[in-house]
Amino acid sequence: MSKVIIAGIGQTPVNEQWDVSLRELGLQAIEAAMQDAGGLRPTALYVGNMLAGTLSRQAHLGALLADFAGLIGIEAATIEAAGASAAMALRVGMLAVASGQVDAALVLGVEKLSDQVPAQVESALAMGSDTDYEAEQGLTLTAQAAMIAQRYMHEYKVPEYGLAGFPLTAHANGAHNPNAMFRKAVKPETYAKAGMVSAPLNMFDVAPNADGAAALLLTRADLLPSGFPHPLVEIAGSSAVTDTLALHDRPDPLTFNAARLSVERACAQAGILPKDVDLFELFDAFSIYSALSLEAAGFSPKGEGWKWAQDGAISLTGELPISTLGGLKARGFPGGATGAYQAVEAVLQLRGQAGGAQVKNAKTALVQSLGGPASTAVTHVLRITG
Amino acid sequence: MDIPRHWRLKKQRYALVGEVCEHCDAKLFPPRDICPECGEEAKTLFQFSGKGEVYSYTAVYEAPEGYAEQAPYTLAMVKLDEGPLITAQLTDLGAQKPAIGMPVEMVTRLLRSATDERGMLIYGYKFRPAVAQVA
Amino acid sequence: MTENDHDHEHARLLKTEHPVGIVGYGAYVPRYRLPAREVARIWTNGTGGLPIEEKSVPGLDEDVATMSIEAARNALARAQINPSDLRAVWVGSESHPYAVKPTSTIVAEAIGAVPSTQAADWEFACKAGTEAMVAAMGFVGSQMARYALAIGMDTAQGRPGDALEYTAGAGGAAFIIGPGDDSLAEIESSYSFVTDTPDFWRRQYAIYPEHGQRFTGEPAYFKHITSAGEAMFEATNTKPEDYAYAVFHQPNTKFPQRAGQMLGFKPEQIATGLLVPRIGNTYSGAAIIGLTAILDVAKPGERIMMVSFGSGAGSDAMVLRVTDKIAGKPQLATTTEEYIARRTEIDYAEYVRMRGKLTMK
Known part of the structure; x- marks a missing residue:
């Protein structure tokens, strides 16, 4: 199987883009990715999106965006896996290119959350949980994460601000990302004074909902345009795994089992161990997710993931940099588009284009997106290739 | 209004x-027809006692659509x-x-x-501190 | 009185062909309490007398359906019968959650009584609950059915500032009526006294009821309660001292005390069932939740007289005799006093929010 190369990347700023529509957001990212790839034209478009049907009253995004981007005639479809939608679209694009059926696959993550009021957005995001048995009880994803955190802190005796290091690191890193929603480091005392959203989560423990689009153009190495200007980044490993949709149906709600399996499988495919990676773009929609994702990936024993946040080990110069361009917390959370941002940011790191957030000598990156509390986990290993 | 969805x-x-799974006696809620414990068919109805204990909880202030009038409310896993x-x-x-x-x-x-005067009323399970514990 | 006269008196009684009684009972009172002084603080600057100490207030997620479900579950726990053996689920209330669509089907479904059952909602102001009980007596006493469930439950409405706002509470009770031999209290007879007396009403689409103020007393409450009670004494050839307990509809503390006095009962006979000072007027539930408090403590052989009152107007009087089967029954479910003890005080602002008196549109 020939190597699948990420030939082009593009992204829009993540924030509330009142004057930009869903299709315009998508177009900006597509144009940027095509330009970055040296003019390579896609033959297929896979759109990662979760909520356009509900929040933008628009289904059929494949046809819409192929049309609007001047790509009429190519195959196009939407891939949906809640927060992991765009990561799953990346996997589908990778499979399509690797199979030889598609020469150049454009993967677009796009989400417009600001067209509806917050209560409607919360309801829509909760559709990614079990509607009949979770959302109908008044559950939001934030409340669910708060319950995970409450139990986790209780069982493992985590001190009051034990998870604070995750958002503080993300905000410090986001300061270097021109596309991030928040570009300012946060002081520990500011975190300590922040208003509670759903105890024990305060506003810094919850990623902000926002609009955004990011795109990646995939092709095989032999199809790259001549004079391709960037270091080559390949998708060395890819795995998508499901767990119970409802958190309460798991034998242990404090374990992200799908995240564990997908890391193991993606790393095995890449022929590496998780400890071999230079950075980990994890899915920090909530601070507690960071701790559980680190445990799932095998970086900590169960119940000790929070300890990574204590002493700078996850900073840009630490042992395992995470959320290097701000993560979901500081870059912002554009719903189903998030996985595309995570992959784009990992590519920037591997190419050495991450600016002030650059992780030195980054050769291999682990990228993981979650749908809900890892009801879906999609993990990719990206690395520099010759 | 999702009438049939709620009615079902x-x-x-x-x-x-x-x-309840006839094969391994596992009790299932929500019902799911295939027992997650043993993989066999489980379609026999079972009436739960309704007793339990709080596994975790949180307060919801930013409620989703349709729940705002009851906010802030306490959500739990039981x-x-x-x-x-x-x-x-x-x-x-209470307090x-x-x-x-x-x-x-x-x-x-x-x-x-229930503030939508025209809509249908949706009833379902919630949990409260056991009354004997209160009195 | 000649023998003929006595037969005539007796013929006015509603007596079943076969003995019937209560085989299971259950109460429900919501957790929250609004002290009457809070209403006075807002509307009279704290001056004037208070008709009760405090009233029960339902939570934001409670209504007559949810409250009836809980009382019915308590009644089933005490009756220890299979809910599918109920042939009627009847809910009396003046605060049914739907104007059109039965509360009773929701209750029947929740307790597992569907589908082979009657289900209907009853309405007769505050005597809708005893109305359902009398109907259940007929159902069981004619042997059309072995068991029938009758509920009286209300989340009563009172216009802000109105005299009713001090007292309009929430709560009620459920009774499973069954064969006399299985009963923890046999219902020996009942008698109903009804006239057209417009002392209190709520028109279609109105949120709050209107009432005739002092007119609700003598010609309405007292006339009907005492007429029903006296007729019952006469027809059953009994006197107040034949009863261990008496319980009446209780719109405030004074009315049932005075009605008891007028009928010749002593304060200690009515004390156990007099719950209105602590939970307010529970309308369709008021007399019958008093009965549950009595059943929680009554001894075999004791007689109870209950007289309800519903505006509009009418009273149902019942004579009950507690049997040996009462032993151990109260402990099978939450007792009425346990519900009353489960108490969280709220202020007027919380009350206004909980009762939906804040306009959100």
Whole structure:
């Protein structure tokens, strides 16, 4: 199987883009990715999106965006896996290119959350949980994460601000990302004074909902345009795994089992161990997710993931940099588009284009997106290739 | 209005009627027809006692659509005595603080705000501190 | 009185062909309490007398359906019968959640009584609950059915500032009526006294009821309660001292005390069932939740007289005799006093929010 190369990347700023529509957001990212790839034209478009049907009253995004981007005639479809939608679209694009059926696959993550009021957005995001048995009880994803955190802190005796290091690191890193929603480091005392959203989560423990689009153009190495200007980044490993949709149906709600399996499988495919990676773009929609994702990936024993946040080990110069361009917390959370941002940011790191957030000598990156509390986990290993 | 969707679930919602696996005796809620414990078919109805304890909880201030009039409310995961863990609101807390391990019992309550004068009323299970614990 | 006269008196009684009684009972009172002084603080600057101490207030997620479900579950726990053996689920209330669509089907579904059952909602102001009980007596006493469930439950409405706002509470009770031999209290007879008396009403689409103020007393409440009670004494050839307990509809603390006095009962006979000072007027539930408090403590052989009152107007009087089967029954479910003890005080602002008196549109 020939190597699948990420030939082009593009992204829009993540924030509330009142004057930009869903299709315009998508177009900006597509144009940027095509330009970055040296003019390579896609033959297929896979759109990662979760909520356009509900929040933008628009289904059929494949046809819409192929049309609007001047790509009429190519195959196009939407891939949906809640927060992991765009990561799953990346996997589908990778499979399509690797199979030889598609020469150049454009993967677009796009989400417009600001067209509806917050209560409607919360309801829509909760559709990614079990509607009949979770959302109908008044559950939001934030409340669910708060319950995970409450139990986790209780069982493992985590001190009051034990998870604070995750958002503080993300905000410090986001300061270097021109596309991030928040570009300012946060002081520990500011975190300590922040208003509670759903105890024990305060506003810094919850990623902000926002609009955004990011795109990646995939092709095989032999199809790259001549004079391709960037270091080559390949998708060395890819795995998508499901767990119970409802958190309460798991034998242990404090374990992200799908995240564990997908890391193991993606790393095995890449022929590496998780400890071999230079950075980990994890899915920090909530601070507690960071701790559980680190445990799932095998970086900590169960119940000790929070300890990574204590002493700078996850900073840009630490042992395992995470959320290097701000993560979901500081870059912002554009719903189903998030996985595309995570992959784009990992590519920037591997190419050495991450600016002030650059992780030195980054050769291999682990990228993981979650749908809900890892009801879906999609993990990719990206690395520099010759 | 999702009438059929709610109507289908009434037995489960009003009274915590789940299933029991005839093969391994696992009690299932929500009902799921295939036993997650042994993989066999599980379609026999089972009436849960409604007794359990709080596994975890939180307060919801930013409520989703349809729940705003009851906010802030307490959401919990409740470990039923028969085994399953379920997501449900805690109610009738009064001035009591919820706590992990708190004994609770099922009550049937309005799940959503009843302030829409035209809409249908959705009833379902919630949990409250066991009355004996209060008095 | 000649023998003929006595037969005539006796013929006015509603007596079943076969003995019937209560085989299970259950109460429900919501957790929240609004002190009457809070209403006075807002509307009279704290001056004037208070008709009760405090009233029960339902939570934001409670209504007559949810409250009836809980009382019915308590009644089933005490009756220890299979809910599918109920042939009627009847809910009396003046605060049914739907204007059109039965509360009773929701209750029947929740307790597992569907589908082979009657289900209907009853309405007769505050005597809708005893109305359902009398109907259940007929159902069981004619042997059309072995068991019938009758509920009286209300989340009563009172216009802000109105005299009713001090007292309009929430609560009620459920009774499973069954064969006399299985009963924890046999219902020996009942008698109903009804006239057209417009002392209190709520028109279609109105949120709050209107009432005739002092007119609700003598010609309405007292006339009907005492007429029903006296007729019952006469027809059953009994006197106040034959009863261990008496319980009446209780719109405030004074009315039932005075009605008891007028009928010749002593304060200690009415004390156990007089719950209105602590939970307010529970309308369709008021007399019958008093009965549950009595059953929680009554001894075999004791007689109870209950007289309800519903505006509009009418009274149902019942004579009950507690049997040996009462032993151990109260402990099978939450007792009425346990519900009353489960108490969280709220202020007027919380009350206004909980009762939906804040306009959100």
